[in-house]
Amino acid sequence: MLNFHDNNLFIEQVRLLDIVEKYNTSTYVYSQDQIIKNFEKYTRELTEIAGGMICFACKSNSNGTILKLLAQHGAGADTTSGGEIYRCLKAGFNPDKIVYAGVGKTREEIAYAIKSNIFMFNVESEEELYVIDQIANQCQHKVRIAIRINPDVTPDTHSYIVTGSKGTKFGIPYEKAVQIYLNASKKKNLIVSGIHFHIGSQIVDLEPFKLAAQKIKSIIDILNTYNIKVNCINCGGGLGIKYNNTTNVISQHQLMTEMFNIFGKNNKFIFEPGRSIIANAGCMLVKVIYSKISGNKHFIITDAGMNDLIRPTLYGAYHEILPVFQHNNTQNVITDIVGPICETGDFLAKDIMFPIVKQNEVLIVKNTGAYCSSMSSEYNSRPKIAEVLVKNDNFMLIRKRACYDDLLLNEI
Numbered sequence: 001m002l003n004f005h006d007n008n009l010f011i012e013q014v015r016l017l018d019i020v021e022k023y024n025t026s027t028y029v030y031s032q033d034q035i036i037k038n039f040e041k042y043t044r045e046l047t048e049i050a051g052g053m054i055c056f057a058c059k060s061n062s063n064g065t066i067l068k069l070l071a072q073h074g075a076g077a078d079t080t081s082g083g084e085i086y087r088c089l090k091a092g093f094n095p096d097k098i099v100y101a102g103v104g105k106t107r108e109e110i111a112y113a114i115k116s117n118i119f120m121f122n123v124e125s126e127e128e129l130y131v132i133d134q135i136a137n138q139c140q141h142k143v144r145i146a147i148r149i150n151p152d153v154t155p156d157t158h159s160y161i162v163t164g165s166k167g168t169k170f171g172i173p174y175e176k177a178v179q180i181y182l183n184a185s186k187k188k189n190l191i192v193s194g195i196h197f198h199i200g201s202q203i204v205d206l207e208p209f210k211l212a213a214q215k216i217k218s219i220i221d222i223l224n225t226y227n228i229k230v231n232c233i234n235c236g237g238g239l240g241i242k243y244n245n246t247t248n249v250i251s252q253h254q255l256m257t258e259m260f261n262i263f264g265k266n267n268k269f270i271f272e273p274g275r276s277i278i279a280n281a282g283c284m285l286v287k288v289i290y291s292k293i294s295g296n297k298h299f300i301i302t303d304a305g306m307n308d309l310i311r312p313t314l315y316g317a318y319h320e321i322l323p324v325f326q327h328n329n330t331q332n333v334i335t336d337i338v339g340p341i342c343e344t345g346d347f348l349a350k351d352i353m354f355p356i357v358k359q360n361e362v363l364i365v366k367n368t369g370a371y372c373s374s375m376s377s378e379y380n381s382r383p384k385i386a387e388v389l390v391k392n393d394n395f396m397l398i399r400k401r402a403c404y405d406d407l408l409l410n411e412i
């Protein structure tokens with residue numbers, strides 16, 4: 001996706017500096033081609049072997065143009081709020097391909113989801129189950145549900161993105177699963193048809209997926225003895241990407257083959273990838289405002305801060321950064337790349353080896369497609385930044401840079 005020509009970095013056939021000339025910095029840039037390639041890796045595996053849907057986890061990136069692109073290629077959507085359901089419907093997703101998870105669905109959100117005819121609720125507590133049944137009754141609707149099981153496995157990832165181990169707020173403990181399925185099966189407005197697990201994010205090994213799936217399979221086997229059939233198996237998302245050169249990540253093929261083997265191919269499978277579809281299809285362009293040396297360390301101050309990209313400070317995440325115009329034969333020095341915000345935690349990278357750069361040089365922050373724009377805020381009264389989509393040798397604005405007036409929107 002990224003390549004150098006005559007020292008200039010290109011994304012597909014577009015020179016990054018041309019995007020900067022037209023839309024300035026800081027700007028998020030995405031490759032359409034890479035998004036589709038990543039999505040199709042999933043669909044190919046799924047359609048060759050089993051049936052089901054790939055539901056894009058739209059909290060990872062909820063830009064309407066990107067959602068529309070995926071919807072047009074046949075994706076479903078994994079949503080976690082009424083707002084996300086709204087966005088996905090606006091972007092053209094078939095409601096029949098929308099699933100809805102989340103530990104705190106409000107009555108309003110549940111009613112909205114039911115009226116929108118979404119495919120399935122992934123239920124995260126017993127109380128929620130009864131509220132859905134009640135509202136479904138009021139709407140005179142029957143509602144398809146899966147129960148999200150917490151299988152109690154702890155993948156080796158940042159503790160803030162572990163969701164499937166005991167003591168996290170997600171799902172129903174697996175020891176209680178059978179009883180809750182039995183209760184659910186007695187509710188006349190609920191159609192019990194699925195089982196769901198999502199154990200975390202940025203998982204690079206097969207083992208935790210496998211352990212979780214085996215536990216889920218044993219629940220399915222017990223349910224069968226009660227004549228409760230769940231044949232929609234939702235394996236969640238969570239597959240990681242290569243943020244640095246040292247991590248090895250299992251492939252979609254390895255993950256899905258293991259799931260098909262454990263559960264059997266005659267089920268309907270749902271996968272909910274977010275990061276592994278969009279993260280490496282996006283990057284961020286930032287401009288150097290100043291450099292300085294303080295306490296023997298070089299600092300590069302950019303026009304992007306933690307409000308635009310919170311992952312480094314929130315998760316200690318690593319994002320590779322490069323100048324978009326290649327430096328030849330320059331010496332690298334230990335550098336912190338920081339933003340302009342009044343917080344010590346406002347950094348894009350810490351203690352990296354980096355060339356000495358000049359004012360106004362443009363840098364690229366790589367792999368920022370997932371959980372970057374969608375997690376951004378206006379902290380320090382910084383208007384939200386622009387987003388651009390690249391297709392072959394073309395590029396277009398898909399979110400315009402906000403202005404100062406936008407900061408006051410809705411204030412009274």
Ligand SMILES: *Cc1c(COP(=O)(O)O)cnc(C)c1O
Nearest residue numbers: 057101201237238272273274275
């Ligand atoms: C966030 C989330 C996902 C997506 O996770 P990724 O790591 O981005 O693939 C999938 N399912 C649920 C329920 C989620 O909350």
